[in-house]
Amino acid sequence: MLVHDVMARKAREKGLQVKPWVKTSLAPGSQVVTDYLERSSLQKDLDALGFNLVGYGCTTCIGNSGPLPEHIAGAVREADLAVASVLSGNRNFEGRINPDVRANYLASPPLCVAYALAGSMNVNLTTDPLGFDKKNEPVYLRDLWLDREEIDKLRKGISSRMFKDRYADVFTGDAHWRKIKVTKGLTYEWNARSTYVQHPPFFEDMGREPEAVSDVENARVLGLFGDSITTDHISPAGSIKKDSPAGKYLIEHGVDVLDFNSYGSRRGNHEVMMRGTFANIRIKNEMVPGTEGGITVHHPSGDQMPIYDAAMRYMEGGVPLVVFAGKEYGTGSSRDWAAKGTRLLGVRAVIAESFERIHRSNLVGMGVLPLQFTNGATRKTLNLTGEEQVTITGLTDLEPRGTVKAQIAYPGGNTEEIDLLTRIDTLDEMDYYRNGGILHFVLRNLLRG
Secondary structure, eight states: OHHHHHHHHHHHHTTOOOOTTOOOOBOOSOHHHHHHHHHTTHHHHHHHHTOOBOOSSSOGGGTOSOOOOHHHHHHHHHHTOOOEEEESSSOOOTTTSOTTOOEEEEOOHHHHHHHHHHOOSSOOTTTSOSEEOTTSOEEOHHHHOOOHHHHHHHHTTOOHHHHHHHHTTTTTOOHHHHTOOOOOOSSOOOOTTOSSOOOOOTTTTOOSSOOOOOOEEEEEEEEEOOSOOBHHHHSOOSBOOTTSHHHHHHHHTTOOGGGOOBTGGGTTOHHHHHHHTTOOTTOOOTTSTTOOSSEEEETTTTEEEEHHHHHHHHHHTTOOEEEEOOSSBTBSSOOHHHHHHHHHTTEEEEEESOBOHHHHHHHHHTTOEEEEEOTTOOTTTTTOOSOOEEEEEOGGGOOTTOEEEEEEEOTTSOEEEEEEEEOOOSHHHHHHHHTTSHHHHHHHHHHHO
16 A cells, blocks of 8 residues: 555656546555555645545445546446456456446556556556656656665554554444444344345244255246356345336335445345345346346246346246356355345256356355256257246255256247256255255254254
């Protein structure tokens, strides 16, 4: 961070400015950063370049650094431009940093300053100038970079006392935190009006003993996805669009668009998270070619609609659902809502060419059956369009890494039967699945004493 800050000072001294089409912001992880920036007067240089403080912690990489200026966002949308961001966060999933930015690159803080000055990703920072100084001479990255002596000198201005002073009363909170009214009790008092925290439905209608696992009969396809579908595609953490199912829900509950916040901040409300499942603005459902976003086709009606709306219509009719995908389904960060949301939409099984390790386990933990294609079969070799109905048999006699049968009924009347590998890999996971998920398994064991 200090290298980043001194680079800003050097750039300012040479007369360099951030390009006017670049949105800049500063969101350090710790408030101590503000202390040592102000102590060294470096914050003034950052402010002069446009790197103003917008918040702390998880900000830019969760989509909370704010919108692009409307004239820039409008130009991006109108020309369908592939524009990029550079951030020093730890997540760069599609559509997460900003809905109008397609490509996001993770880099160190100094490189964020460098690219902001260059104003383009089409530069070679080792050979191309970042800009030109007051004498119209080229300024290169090496001209702004710090040597080891400069870095060591800066380090001396940071001490453990700064952290102790800043966080001595961290659990007391600020005035806003202290004003929150709370009620005391042995259990949490649910607020029906809250749009942030709601009583989850995972234990509704749960009996003391698990029901027998049943086969999946005449399931419809909710989504048909390609390779490398990430947990952020399945359950986005970034901004909520006002015309999405989640956005409409919040508006109906009196939330202004400016107060939507993000999916990540509303993960305590299953109503929001269900509506956000498969709702990433960049996800591509092959059932609706040429589109992006959480759209599907409801069958047999043929109506095109948001995935959440289709799932609810299927649920009303008692129709089970499956999802098909390619390789590496569930890559990326381990997001529990990618499995929770899938379960709450009524998906009984996910059938893919391969799974990311943790997401596969999370699916089992939510009672969703991960199944893997065998014998070279894929959604493409089977010519799937999403119009099919799928029946999966052999679930009553499941064994870890066993084989089940899937019969695919095509709209013309033809059928094809394939073998699928059960990706329940252990006996413990089998117990979770037979209980309807790990939550049910744990609660039943507690009830048994």
